[in-house]
Amino acid sequence: MPARPLMIQGTTSNAGKSALVTGLCRLLKRRHLLTVPFKPQNMSLNSAVAVDGGEIGRAQALQAQACGLAPGIDMNPVLLKPSTTRGAQLIVQGKVREAVIDAAEYHDYKRELLPLVLESYNRLAADFDFILIEGAGSPAEINLRDGDIANMGFAQAINCPVILVADIDRGGVFAQIIGTMELLTEEERHLVKGFVINKFRGDLEILKPGIDWLEKRTGKPVIGVVPFLDRLMLDAEDSLSNLAGQKAASEQATISIIVMRFPRISNQTDFEPLALHPQVDLRFAQTGDQLGNADLIILPGSKNVREDLEWLRAQGWEPEILRHLRYGGKLLGICGGFQMLGQYIHDPAGVESGTGSSLGLGLLQMETILAERKQLALVDGRLAIDSSPVSGYEIHMGVSRGEALKRPAVFLNGRSDGAVSQDGQTMGTYLHGIFDRAEALSAILFWTGLKAPTKCDYMTARERNIDLIADGLEESLNLDIIWQCLGRKSNSVHTRGINESAKTTN
Numbered sequence: 001m002p003a004r005p006l007m008i009q010g011t012t013s014n015a016g017k018s019a020l021v022t023g024l025c026r027l028l029k030r031r032h033l034l035t036v037p038f039k040p041q042n043m044s045l046n047s048a049v050a051v052d053g054g055e056i057g058r059a060q061a062l063q064a065q066a067c068g069l070a071p072g073i074d075m076n077p078v079l080l081k082p083s084t085t086r087g088a089q090l091i092v093q094g095k096v097r098e099a100v101i102d103a104a105e106y107h108d109y110k111r112e113l114l115p116l117v118l119e120s121y122n123r124l125a126a127d128f129d130f131i132l133i134e135g136a137g138s139p140a141e142i143n144l145r146d147g148d149i150a151n152m153g154f155a156q157a158i159n160c161p162v163i164l165v166a167d168i169d170r171g172g173v174f175a176q177i178i179g180t181m182e183l184l185t186e187e188e189r190h191l192v193k194g195f196v197i198n199k200f201r202g203d204l205e206i207l208k209p210g211i212d213w214l215e216k217r218t219g220k221p222v223i224g225v226v227p228f229l230d231r232l233m234l235d236a237e238d239s240l241s242n243l244a245g246q247k248a249a250s251e252q253a254t255i256s257i258i259v260m261r262f263p264r265i266s267n268q269t270d271f272e273p274l275a276l277h278p279q280v281d282l283r284f285a286q287t288g289d290q291l292g293n294a295d296l297i298i299l300p301g302s303k304n305v306r307e308d309l310e311w312l313r314a315q316g317w318e319p320e321i322l323r324h325l326r327y328g329g330k331l332l333g334i335c336g337g338f339q340m341l342g343q344y345i346h347d348p349a350g351v352e353s354g355t356g357s358s359l360g361l362g363l364l365q366m367e368t369i370l371a372e373r374k375q376l377a378l379v380d381g382r383l384a385i386d387s388s389p390v391s392g393y394e395i396h397m398g399v400s401r402g403e404a405l406k407r408p409a410v411f412l413n414g415r416s417d418g419a420v421s422q423d424g425q426t427m428g429t430y431l432h433g434i435f436d437r438a439e440a441l442s443a444i445l446f447w448t449g450l451k452a453p454t455k456c457d458y459m460t461a462r463e464r465n466i467d468l469i470a471d472g473l474e475e476s477l478n479l480d481i482i483w484q485c486l487g488r489k490s491n492s493v494h495t496r497g498i499n500e501s502a503k504t505t506n
């Protein structure tokens with residue numbers, strides 16, 4: 001029997017598509033159904049390394065985890081990583097196809113990508129029974145619909161049922177749904193099998209008259225109203241909303257960490273373990289901020305290292321960083337942030353934007369040359385500071401060389417990574433996910449100055465969050481409709497939908 005697909009599309013960005021697919025992936029896994037996630041086209045600066053050596057969006061890697069799978073390149077065949085205000089790096093089936101492609105150029109180019117997207121989809125369909133597909137943005141963006149491969153264009157190509165999710169928390173949920181449906185063609189509307197209202201707070205009885213009107217107006221069911229699930233820590237596409245302001249400085253917080261929010265910050269999911277840690281007061285510094293006092297300053301990854309370094313200097317932060325070090329503070333650079341710590345960054349081929357060289361912060365004796373060939377690796381090793389085990393992944397275009405690398409930050413299998421300054425105050429690494437393992441997180445916090453770090457197991461927390469979403473969907477969705485879309489008879493534990501959940505959801 002061919003794989004049965006179901007596509008989740010949204011009325012807007014951040015409507016909850018990624019979370020809904022993640023939760024549904026876990027629900028099907030609980031029922032021992034062979035399921036795989038898929039996103040035809042993703043635009044994100046948060047990416048992950050797949051086991052088959054390529055690069056995909058972080059959200060699809062999390063969805064794979066929800067299915068009990070390792071991430072693979074076919075799960076997200078087209079990935080766009082914005083590098084300038086009008087351009088992005090184009091990654092196709094895990095590999096860089098264009099170092100920088102203009103938005104207008106991509107609009108014409110994407111027709112050529114549909115066969116490759118279908119190729120990836122068909123490979124998954126041959127190996128799995130169910131495919132849960134995530135759309136991108138909104139299907140109602142009429143300026144983007146010509147040659148669409150991300151939403152209805154793809155759904156029509158495989159004749160896939162669609163569920164439309166809308167975010168009630170931002171207001172205007174009925175206008176979102178009706179407006180989206182009105183902008184679809186009759187054939188596209190036929191693919192929509194129902195709606196999910198997401199991020200609801202309050203008394204569901206008050207919402208029910210609107211739901212009744214919506215169902216009568218469209219002739220389609222509201223499959224469920226999902227409550228606002230507070231404090232979830234899931235891999236976002238780009239938003240820092242999961243992290244910024246998460247903790248409002250817990251009473252247990254005894255150490256202060258500042259992350260510089262570069263305009264082209266990448267892999268900001270690196271900092272989710274810090275946001276979860278009860279002893280850490282985590283803050284993101286952005287345009288116009290004063291850095292103030294901190295125990296640790298972090299320069300994160302960047303999709304445009306030289307431009308973000310120029311932005312850092314424009315904020316007046318370079319002398320503040322030097323002052324921070326003079327008074328005994330610690331400094332950590334990750335990937336692009338590590339490259340900034342060196343003496344020079346050279347881009348002879350114009351990999352990120354224009355050709356040329358930039359003066360680094362000069363805190364580590366090394367230089368970096370940005371190269372067109374991207375380095376991708378899943379790695380395990382030990383931190384140099386105390387031999388704690390560490391795991392993560394490398395995604396970078398640059399090659400760094402210099403005396404500083406003789407004092408590595410991480411020992412990997414057969415090689416080393418990064419550097420530690422002679423005074424031990426500055427550390428740099430290419431390793432994303434360096435905080436994910438509890439032992440490595442505790443070691444770095446101890447290096448920062450926290451004398452008795454509480455153990456914080458981020459990987460367990462990720463699993464718990466996936467289960468929380470799945471539990472929320474189990475309670476709030478009419479799963480019979482989901483099973484119908486997937487061509488199955490009802491085998492749900494709970495099929496409450498909106499009628500019964502009105503009694504329990506607040």
